[in-house]
Amino acid sequence: MKKQTKKVLLLGVVLLAVSETFAQGNGVAGINEATQMVTSYFAPAVQLIYAIGAVVGLIGGVKVYNKFSSGDPDTSKTAASWFGACIFLIVAATILQAFFL
Template sequence: MKKRAIFTILSLSSALVSFAQGNGLAGITDATTMVSSYFEPLTGLIYAIGAVVGLIGGVRVYSKFSSGDPDVSKTAAAWFGACIFLVVAATVLRSFFL
């Protein structure tokens, strides 16, 4: 038990010493800039995935409707919900982080 406590104290003190060295604010600013630069392409990618999901869902709903399947409305709601979720998630992430 004592060894674990000593190891924990040494680990924390070495972590504090390593955080005290260097310019932490510049590192945080650089990381924020790098992460923010990824959101524009990521948002476009999510919108493209939503469009593909919408097309695939439309084809699947049409095939179920043509074959007379009774669960057409349930399938259409699921695919439509997936598309709406992708668009809303991309918009919320973009507005939240940028």
């Protein structure tokens, strides 16, 4: 009985070792699939960032117009900060798209 238990145990160890070697081939396919999924999300994300930049630009334009109409001396500082935010969003989206794709 002891000899048969050793054979079953040896067979179990061999099966575990063989199954591990067969499972290693799926790593490359998984990495390729994940890469393709991430790159497929990039184009819509860049378009979304451009849309957010447009909304920020419109809001900034309204704020600057209100300050200019009221005669606030701080108008140029506000215009520069809103314009800088819009430029940052557009440049960041373009650089990310160029870097990752």
